[in-house]
Amino acid sequence: MTDVDKLFATPFSKVADFAFDEQVARVFPDMIKRSVPGYPTIIESIGLIAAQHAQPQSLIYDLGCSLGAATQSMRRHVGSEGCQIVAIDNAAAMVERCREYLSAQDAMLEEPLPAQVVLGDIVNYPLAPCSVVVLNFTLQFVKPEERLALLTRIRQALQPGGVLILSEKLNFADTNTQQSLEQLHYAFKRANGYSDLEIAQKRSAIEYVMLPDTQEQHQQRLQQAGFSHSHIWFQCLNFCSMIAHT
Numbered sequence: 488m489t490d491v492d493k494l495f496a497t498p499f500s501k502v503a504d505f506a507f508d509e510q511v512a513r514v515f516p517d518m519i520k521r522s523v524p525g526y527p528t529i530i531e532s533i534g535l536i537a538a539q540h541a542q543p544q545s546l547i548y549d550l551g552c553s554l555g556a557a558t559q560s561m562r563r564h565v566g567s568e569g570c571q572i573v574a575i576d577n578a579a580a581m582v583e584r585c586r587e588y589l590s591a592q593d594a595m596l597e598e599p600l601p602a603q604v605v606l607g608d609i610v611n612y613p614l615a616p617c618s619v620v621v622l623n624f625t626l627q628f629v630k631p632e633e634r635l636a637l638l639t640r641i642r643q644a645l646q647p648g649g650v651l652i653l654s655e656k657l658n659f660a661d662t663n664t665q666q667s668l669e670q671l672h673y674a675f676k677r678a679n680g681y682s683d684l685e686i687a688q689k690r691s692a693i694e695y696v697m698l699p700d701t702q703e704q705h706q707q708r709l710q711q712a713g714f715s716h717s718h719i720w721f722q723c724l725n726f727c728s729m730i731a732h733t
């Protein structure tokens with residue numbers, strides 16, 4: 488049903504900036520699994536974490552949902568009465584396919600949580616009171632100067648006891664750590680069948696589009712946004728996921 492990612496396999500004279508277009512949507516499940524170490528574990532665990540924190544009759548947001556992998560996991564795990572998921576993405580190609588995947592999932596679950604997929608920009612989308620918010624590898628694509636305001640709005644929308652699950656690629660201030668984990672990440676990609684050319688061209692494509700922060704920047708920003716406590720619950724190489732508590 489989805490294709491193998493060969494988007495960067497042929498040489499380009501100039502590599503265009505990465506965009507979540509039709510081509511990317513078509514290969515996305517394969518691309519993200521072969522590119523992000525720990526992605527399947529993170530997706531499954533998001534369902535477990537959401538199940539612990541979802542409050543009855545509350546909203547759950549999946550911001551930058553892509554094809555809805557985190558939403559699907561939450562629908563498999565969250566048992567709280569009366570919860571609803573709102574999944575938002577600003578890429579039309581993703582939203583269209585996400586709706587199809589979720590309809591297919593409806594048929595497989597006994598009492599699926601209602602899930603609505605919205606085409607929208609999370610930077611200005613108004614958030615209603617909620618108990619769980621997921622930003623699974625999305626914040627790194629939001630302009631750095633817009634990140635604090637977004638997290639502050641999320642914090643304000645979260646009800647007492649609510650949580651934000653934030654997954655990101657990390658940068659490291661220490662050069663040795665940065666180089667070591669970056670090289671291991673390339674080894675991970677090579678082991679998953681990407682060539683050196685594919686790795687290099689993808690790297691150029693995301694260079695100005697996806698801007699990772701350090702762990703310290705995340706901690707500090709989450710605190711500034713009003714979260715009382717945040718900690719890492721998963722890290723594989725330079726990819727991690729955090730929980731931030733209200």
Ligand SMILES: Nc1ncnc2c1ncn2[C@@H]1O[C@H](C[S@+](CC[C@H]([NH3+])C(=O)[O-])CC(=O)[O-])[C@@H](O)[C@H]1O
Pocket residue numbers: 507519550551552553554555556557575576577578581607608609610622623624625628629
């Ligand atoms: N301002 C924005 N508003 C809405 N969506 C946005 C915005 N900026 C970026 N996006 C969307 O955020 C998603 C990032 S992918 C998330 C994976 C998913 N969470 C997963 O659990 O599989 C991560 C990756 O590809 O590394 C894309 O679908 C963008 O269109």
Ligand SMILES: O=C(O)C(=O)Cc1ccccc1
Pocket residue numbers: 518519522523656689690693697
């Ligand atoms: O591929 C990479 O190098 C990444 O850092 C992760 C990624 C995964 C999917 C789309 C864009 C970036």
